[in-house]
Amino acid sequence: MDSVTDTSAIQVNVRWAPQGGFFLWGARAGGGVCDPYELRDWLFAWHAPSFYGTFIETTESLNVEGLLLPALEALDYLAAPGIVQHHPLTLSRELQELMKLAPHVKEALTAGRFMPDFAKWKSGELGWKLQLPESAAAWAALPVAEAWMDRLIPEWTRADGVMRQSLEQLERAFPLLLRGQASGDVWMDEEDWLVSIGWQSDGTPFRTCLRLEEPAEQVALWPLQVILQDRSDKDLQFAVNPADAASWDSPQEGEGEPACDEPVPAGAEALPASWRPHLGRTARDAAKWRRMLPWLAEGDDSLRDALPQHEAWELLTKGSLRLMEAGYSVILPAWWERIRKWKPRLKAKIKSSVGTGPQAMFGLNQLLEFDWKIALGDIELTETEFRELLEQNKRLVQIRGQWVQLDPSQLAQLQQVMSQVEKKQGLSFRDVLELHLLGSSEGEEDLDFHRSLKMEVELSEQLEELVGLLNHAQRPPLTDPPDSFRGTLRPYQVEGISWLVFLRQCGLGGCLADDMGLGKTIQMITYLLHLREEGLTSAGGGAQGTAEGRAPSLLICPTSVLGNWQKELQRFAPDLRVKLHYGPARAKGERFTESLRECDLMLTTYTLSHLDEVELSTVEWESICLDEAQNIKNAYTKQAQSIRKLNGRHRIALTGTPIENRLTELWSIFDFLNPGYLGTLRDFTHRYVSAIERTQDAELIGKVQRLIRPFLLRRVKKDPSIQLDLPDKYEYKTYVSLTAEQATLYENYIRDMFDKLDTLSPMERRGLILAALTKLKQICNHPSLLSKDSARAPWQGRSNKVERLLEMVQELRQEGDKCLIFTQFVETGHLLQRVLQEDFGRRVPFLHGGSSKAERDRMIEVFQGEAPGSEEEEPGIFLLSLKAGGTGLNLTAANHVFHFDRWWNPAVENQATDRAFRIGQTRQVQVHKFVTLGTLEERIDEMIDRKLGLSQQIVGSGEQWITELSTDDLKDLFALRSEWVERS
Numbered sequence: 001m002d003s004v005t006d007t008s009a010i011q012v013n014v015r016w017a018p019q020g021g022f023f024l025w026g027a028r029a030g031g032g033v034c035d036p037y038e039l040r041d042w043l044f045a046w047h048a049p050s051f052y053g054t055f056i057e058t059t060e061s062l063n064v065e066g067l068l069l070p071a072l073e074a075l076d077y078l079a080a081p082g083i084v085q086h087h088p089l090t091l092s093r094e095l096q097e098l099m100k101l102a103p104h105v106k107e108a109l110t111a112g113r114f115m116p117d118f119a120k121w122k123s124g125e126l127g128w129k130l131q132l133p134e135s136a137a138a139w140a141a142l143p144v145a146e147a148w149m150d151r152l153i154p155e156w157t158r159a160d161g162v163m164r165q166s167l168e169q170l171e172r173a174f175p176l177l178l179r180g181q182a183s184g185d186v187w188m189d190e191e192d193w194l195v196s197i198g199w200q201s202d203g204t205p206f207r208t209c210l211r212l213e214e215p216a217e218q219v220a221l222w223p224l225q226v227i228l229q230d231r232s233d234k235d236l237q238f239a240v241n242p243a244d245a246a247s248w249d250s251p252q253e254g255e256g257e258p259a260c261d262e263p264v265p266a267g268a269e270a271l272p273a274s275w276r277p278h279l280g281r282t283a284r285d286a287a288k289w290r291r292m293l294p295w296l297a298e299g300d301d302s303l304r305d306a307l308p309q310h311e312a313w314e315l316l317t318k319g320s321l322r323l324m325e326a327g328y329s330v331i332l333p334a335w336w337e338r339i340r341k342w343k344p345r346l347k348a349k350i351k352s353s354v355g356t357g358p359q360a361m362f363g364l365n366q367l368l369e370f371d372w373k374i375a376l377g378d379i380e381l382t383e384t385e386f387r388e389l390l391e392q393n394k395r396l397v398q399i400r401g402q403w404v405q406l407d408p409s410q411l412a413q414l415q416q417v418m419s420q421v422e423k424k425q426g427l428s429f430r431d432v433l434e435l436h437l438l439g440s441s442e443g444e445e446d447l448d449f450h451r452s453l454k455m456e457v458e459l460s461e462q463l464e465e466l467v468g469l470l471n472h473a474q475r476p477p478l479t480d481p482p483d484s485f486r487g488t489l490r491p492y493q494v495e496g497i498s499w500l501v502f503l504r505q506c507g508l509g510g511c512l513a514d515d516m517g518l519g520k521t522i523q524m525i526t527y528l529l530h531l532r533e534e535g536l537t538s539a540g541g542g543a544q545g546t547a548e549g550r551a552p553s554l555l556i557c558p559t560s561v562l563g564n565w566q567k568e569l570q571r572f573a574p575d576l577r578v579k580l581h582y583g584p585a586r587a588k589g590e591r592f593t594e595s596l597r598e599c600d601l602m603l604t605t606y607t608l609s610h611l612d613e614v615e616l617s618t619v620e621w622e623s624i625c626l627d628e629a630q631n632i633k634n635a636y637t638k639q640a641q642s643i644r645k646l647n648g649r650h651r652i653a654l655t656g657t658p659i660e661n662r663l664t665e666l667w668s669i670f671d672f673l674n675p676g677y678l679g680t681l682r683d684f685t686h687r688y689v690s691a692i693e694r695t696q697d698a699e700l701i702g703k704v705q706r707l708i709r710p711f712l713l714r715r716v717k718k719d720p721s722i723q724l725d726l727p728d729k730y731e732y733k734t735y736v737s738l739t740a741e742q743a744t745l746y747e748n749y750i751r752d753m754f755d756k757l758d759t760l761s762p763m764e765r766r767g768l769i770l771a772a773l774t775k776l777k778q779i780c781n782h783p784s785l786l787s788k789d790s791a792r793a794p795w796q797g798r799s800n801k802v803e804r805l806l807e808m809v810q811e812l813r814q815e816g817d818k819c820l821i822f823t824q825f826v827e828t829g830h831l832l833q834r835v836l837q838e839d840f841g842r843r844v845p846f847l848h849g850g851s852s853k854a855e856r857d858r859m860i861e862v863f864q865g866e867a868p869g870s871e872e873e874e875p876g877i878f879l880l881s882l883k884a885g886g887t888g889l890n891l892t893a894a895n896h897v898f899h900f901d902r903w904w905n906p907a908v909e910n911q912a913t914d915r916a917f918r919i920g921q922t923r924q925v926q927v928h929k930f931v932t933l934g935t936l937e938e939r940i941d942e943m944i945d946r947k948l949g950l951s952q953q954i955v956g957s958g959e960q961w962i963t964e965l966s967t968d969d970l971k972d973l974f975a976l977r978s979e980w981v982e983r984s
Contacts, residue, residue, distance in 0.1 A: 009088040010034050012043065014095045016147040017061055022074050022098075025066030026089075036065045042089060043067070047082030071151040075109075078102035094144055101139035104132050105149075109156050118190040128153040204278040206230055208285040210323065211239070211331040212307070212315055214403065221306035224296075227331060228271065228282065241267050242303035246286040248279040285328065292326065293319045313396055316340070335403050344406070346414050346455035347373040347380075348427055350463055363507035364430035364674055368463075372418060390415070417455055430677060432457050436467055437706045469502060470710035476502035482529040484575045487522060492715055492722050496523045499713050500652060501530060504623070509651035509673030511629065513658050513714040518722065520654045521565070524625055525572050527652075528553055531622055532576060532600050551620055552579075552599040556643065557627035559605045565627070566603070576600050581608065588615060606631050609646075610639040621648040629653035632672060633665035635681055644672050658712065663689045666708065673711060729917045731927040733941070734808070736800040738780070738932060743976060745779050745786060746935065750974050757967060769970065773936070774825075776974065777901050780932040781828050795835055801930055802832070805900060806839055808928065809877060812896050813840075818863070818876040819896035822885065822912050824903055826850075829879050832900065842874035848881040864893045882912055891915040895923040900930055902937055934977035 010026040017023040024043065026034030036058040044053030050073065059068045069077060079102040083089060091099070108114060113131035128149055132140055139145060209227040226245040230236035244267030265279055290297040295311055296319070298304040307315065317340070320330040350368050372383040379399055381389070389397060389406060396403060421427060435457045459467060468474045479498040481489050489497075496512055500523070503510040514520050531553065557565060562582060569578050579595055581587065581604040587595035592615040596602070609616060624646055626632065632640040651673050659666050667684045670677060678684050688704055691697050715722055738746065753772050757765060778785040782802055784793040795802060805821070812819055823829050829846050836844045845859040861867035863878045878894065882903055894916040903909055909929070917925045931941050965973065 009090060010039070010042075011090045011092060012039070012095060013092045014098065014144065015061075016144045017059075017068060019059070019068060019070075020151050021068050021070040022144075022148070023059070023061045023066050024069060024095075025061075025064050033064055033066075036067055040067055042084045042087050044077075044082055045084035047077060049073070049076055052082070071148055072155045074148065075102060075106055075152060075156070079106050094142060097139045097142060098145060098148075101132075101136055101145060104136040105130060105140075105152070108132055109153070114153055115194065118194070204231075204275075204281045205272075206275055206278070207329060208245075208282045209237075209329040209331055210289065212312060212320075212333070214333050221308060222312035223306050224304055226282065226286065226303065228275065229329070238271055240271075240282075242286070242305050243298070244268070245282045246290075246302040248283045288326075289323065289328075292322060309396055316396075333403070339403060342376055344410055344414060345375040346417055347375055348421075348432075348455060348457050349373055350427075350432060350457060350459050364428060364433070364677055366429045366507075368427055368429060368432055374414065386414075427457075430674075432459070432463070433467065433470075433710070434677075434707065437471075437710070438703055466506070467710075470506075470508075472709065472713075479530060481526050482533045484529050484533065485526050485572060486574065487572045489522070489526065490519070490722070492719075493519050493523050493526075496520075496713060496715075497526045497530065500527045503711070504650045507650075509653070509711060511653040511655065511658060511669060511673060511708075511712045513655055513712055515656055515714070515716040518715060520656070521568050521627075522572055524555075524627075524652070524654060525569060525576075528576060528601055528623075529573050551622045551649075552596055553601050553623040553625065554616070554619075554621040554646070554648065555601060555603050555625045555627060556606055556609050557603070558631060559607065562603060562605065569601070578603060580604075581612070586612075588612070593618070606639050606643075610642040613642040613645070616642075617646055619647070621646065623650040623652060624648035625652040625654065626669075626672065627654045629655040629669050629672075630657050630665065632668050633662075635664065635668040635671065640668055640672075644675065663692060663704070666704075670708065670711065677711075678707065727921060727924050729913070729925045729927060731929065733929050733931050734804060735931050735933050735938075736804050738934065738976075739783075739798055739800060741783050741798055742779055745783055746776060746976050749775055749779065750976065753974075754967070754971065757970075772974070776936055778825060778828070780935055780937055781823075781825070781901055782831055785825070785827055785831065795831065801900070801932060802835060805832070805898065805930070806835060808898075809836065810839070813876050816876075817896055818894045819878070819898060820885075820891055820894045820912075820916060821877065821879050821898040821900055822882050822909075823879070823900045824882045825901065826881055828901065829881055833879055836874070836877060836879075840874050840877070843872050844874050844877050844879060846879040846881075847885045849884045851884065860891065863891060880912075880915075882908065885912065885915065892921040895921075895925050897925065897927045898930070899928070902929060902931065902941060936974050938977075939973050 009029045011029070012024060012026050014022050014024055024039070025036070026039045028034055040053040040056050040058065044050050044056055047053065050056050055073075057068045059066065078099050081099060108130045114128055117129045130140070130149065130153075140149070206228045209229050211225045211227045213223040213225070215222050224242060225239045226242050228238045228240060244265070248265050248268070264276065268276060268279060271279075286303055287301075290303065293315075295314070296303055315330075316332060316336055320332060323330050349372075372386070374381045374383070374386045376399070381399070389399075390411060397406060435455065436459065465474070469476050475495060476498050478494055479501045481494065481497070496514065500510055500512065512520050512523060514523075535550070555565065559582075562580070566578070566580070569576060577598055577600045579599045579602045581592075581595070581602050586608075592612075596619065604612070604616070624643075626643065632643055634640060653669050653673055655669070658669055664681065664685060667678050667681055667689075671681075679687075688700050692700050692704070749772065753768060756768060760768060775786065780801065782795065782799040784795060784798065787793060797803075809819060809821075821832065823832065826848050829848055833844050833846045845863065847856055847859055851859070858867065859878070862869040862873065862875060865875075869875050878891065897913050897916050899909055899912070913925070913927050917927075929941075931937050
């Protein structure tokens, strides 16, 4: 039964909404608010431009439901409302007056009778005013009407195109004019203001400009000229004497052309005759310049014709901007725009050659020799030249034929940094490395000396090579495994040992953070054998590995892995002399020193590192290694503090998880490796930790990554260079054709899309293209996916892709194999689930974004054979959505992977494939990618194959790049090649 319409009287009210339009709502006579949809039907029943209210948005304001009528649409509606006649609506007084005002506003806008409001500008606001009849003035004074005008007029000019250039000039000028450097009414009236913002022209055939020229050689003063420039030909210019220009009046202004025998103003003989009646404008402009910049005045009524350097500097840096903000042209030397952006940069050119020998240990605290250089643009000064310039105390100087500016505040900063460095007695390698990795730290808080240097470093050739090695841009020379190592190393493990040896030669600690299972233990064992066979000692002793007095290495690990270390050392390095410092019978006091004899490595635990701190800290260890170094993640624990106090020639941390929960854990490990490198914990927390953990600031994360990269080596199992012994993976493409039904849908959709494409805005065009990608891929999957009843529609014989998938799954299941089937569409997943269940007569699991954690876990366990399934379940087929099932799962029970519909970023497909192709997989994995011939699937598949060799970034991580193609390219991409269509 139809609902009964309430015919009681309703009052329609209006107020201005923050969204930039009118908020309309209806109040019933008996109380209560009118339904906004009913109100829309009544108010816009006969309003065709809004498609009879269809385009009017419903909204809520101050807990009241109503309608939002945007400012521009309101003009048309209020001028000619389309209100229903049969319903008793009462309009509020404000709404009635707005409807009376609207025709006058529309007529004034159409005729261009509006302008920016000078009075509002002087009070610090932006506003407009209309020329309206007196009868409409009262209505226009309504607050709601004033708010409407301020929003309506800019929108009108944009939509209509009327005076668009002037509006843009106005919008550019307003922020400049409102800087508050000087009050506008000191020098400006409304006519001046409208001219200065470009709203109207003053009618003169020329514009008055001020030109500053650089001084001739051996001359200290900078010439100042008044230039008259033709408005229609900027190259037509006349230089006039400022004194002449300032004295020109226009006694006959407004009286037409001067008489033939009228005397020509002094200094105006060369000017076009048509300009002379307007020379009064030049005098007025010069007078305003004197009021705005009083130091340009020569006496009471003229301008100076030259400036000393300090005033030339003032005009270049501030005065010219002030004049330009007021709408005047200032012609400055051509080089000024280039050099005004130059800031002097302080450089330290490093001279020291460090780290060049096999035992050239120098460490982070090594002081480096350097020379100061000061860069001004492309000019470089020596320290001596720089100090000579400081003594001259000039703002502008010519150096090697080029002008440069010397800002006193910037020079003072440079002097301060130079003094800091001299006070610190130079730059350490730590300072140089961080400055090189992060660049100048300008603008950051002065928390620590080397973190606040506003300077750059220029590395010597040897240091450049060293930093390249530290940054992994180059590989250090490979260290051959010692003959005493009883095992075989993978190439990446040899590189890890070589990296540790390289850091040792530099006196720098390192964190070996390889993924679990990649052999950190045997890399460390090989490193220890290398130390023994090279005979490295803290005293730089000979090559005898067993020489008396040689300090052993110390390895600290959790108690639970002590036995594992003993077994691995015995297995891979039986010649290494190992002592266990553990248990109640362990050596203490003087016996501890004695126990180090005939010892290459001492093993102990984290607990004992604190309890036996006295004994352990009496030795300068050949190297100190922390296994599972995350055990010192809390910097405030006693064992972390004790470990940091130990003395060692080289420090190494082994951990697969350098960060478990907090970024401060990384600081604790690095402060052990290279004490002081990351500053104090308070400093590190203030600079990085707080902001990163609160906002995930990408720039700060990048800085931390750059800082730790030289001292951290991490490889993961999926790195191609690791070359783990996984079984082979074979990829195949399965090509299918469209059915006649699919081809018809495909062609019709493309035709409709291209009919609309060129009529849309850029944003609408992108949206349509992305929608087309989805629709066309769904058509390629199965035609029923375009309809709402795909869950019940017949599927047989309508998609060759579905039929082929079913055949392949039947075959592999007969062989006892298992498969994963990925699709990017949940609807496609449900369709395939229905198809497979009907064919196999069992339930097929489908993991997608809507699956609960319990469902997800059970599906995985049953598929992997880790939990029993019911007789109704099909255990060998697993459907997954690409987003929900593409990462984080271990599904090695499968040895077939199907990509039913293609995702155009191959990295996403590969991640999904790796659910089956991973450690734990013992069978060959076959990957099947479906491609529908003759469609966009085939075209984009070809494009990916071509572009993969260049860079995956060309294609990107999604499909947005497709939206930027030209219409012709899109037609080529989407066009259906009919030779591949199956004919009925």
